Amino acid sequence: MNGFLEKYQTKGSKDEFIHEVAAVCVLTGKILLQNGAETYRVEDTMNRIANSYAVHHAQSFVTPTGIIFSIEDHDVTQLVRINQRGTNLRKVTEVNTLSRRVAQGEVSLNELYQLLRQIDRSTVAYSEPLQIFAAAVASSCFLLMFLGKWQDLLPAFFAGGAGQAGMIYFHKLAKVKFFSEFMSSIVIGMIALLSVRLGLGIEMNKIIIGAVMPLVPGVAITNAVRDIMAGDLVSGLSKSAEAGLTAFAIGIGVTSAMMLG
Incomplete structure (x- = not known):
């Protein structure tokens, strides 16, 4: 997985890559938390995605109304407020499946962001x-x-x-x-x-x-x-x-x- 980070290091855009990883992790946590996932699942999934892209020492703090995500040794901290929560286990399952693909190195960062946006914008599973x-x-x-x-x-x-x-x-x-x-x-x-x-x-x-x-x-x-x-x-x-x-x-x-x- 170090190839992801090395690729961006050669382009001189390591900081940009770190911020993109943080944004993707926060979006992942937001989708999970809004749709009924447990707190430990949200934190664990965010940290695993960061590690999968060779961004280590990520810290996450999740409450029912907010997410704080930070990466040590980098000036990166993001906060998102959760105003609405419900139960849509289909979205939780889709994000979990996607995170496993990320851990196996099958999904690029840009592709992951687009897929997460599709899951977030999707309507309720049933009429x-x-x-x-x-x-x-x-x-x-x-x-x-x-x-x-x-x-x-x-x-x-x-x-x-x-x-x-x-x-x-x-x-x-x-x-x-x-x-x-x-x-x-x-x-x-x-x-x-x-x-x-x-x-x-x-x-x-x-x-x-x-x-x-x-x-x-x-x-x-x-x-x-x-x-x-x-x-x-x-x-x-x-x-x-x-x-x-x-x-x-x-x-x-x-x-x-x-x-x-």
Whole structure:
């Protein structure tokens, strides 16, 4: 891999190359962090890419809201702010696959930057109608998993789909964190309550439990635990707090629906 650096040294543009490597590493970390990757995975991937291009002694510090990347012995430090985070494991997988190709020397620096830009600009993996349908099917399956009645299958299906649709709509309506989860839970609670009162469902609790499962921050909770176990206490505790507030918003939303009903 030293060939990369030697090539730029002969051109007298070593500093430019170092800055380009730092920019590519930061872009890699940004994509991973915005799409649900763990903190240690983000830091490890950034450092491995830098080492693959013979830029050693790279240091990275990642929190849920920002990335700091620095290269020792060089006047190179970059900071990027992370304002939006979600879950798109497809992008995480694509970046991981790309980093392995880089480690094997199959991708040049310019090519890597272009590929990362394509991944970053790509839209969501699945359309909104498909997300709503998948949430509806998952809600029905969760209902059966929690030993719900077969008569509650259809109410859970519609409640789960309506909850996901509300999640998408309210997130577009207001970018306030936890607002979409709160409003979607109200929608789910009202549908469950209405279905039981109309005789379409039997156990309201099971319908609600099945329908809210797609809203539960499972990835955030898992990443929080893994970050804490890996020693990234700042990221782990902040993600735990975020997941706890999301669960709190879901609970308050369901309770509000019960009170309104």
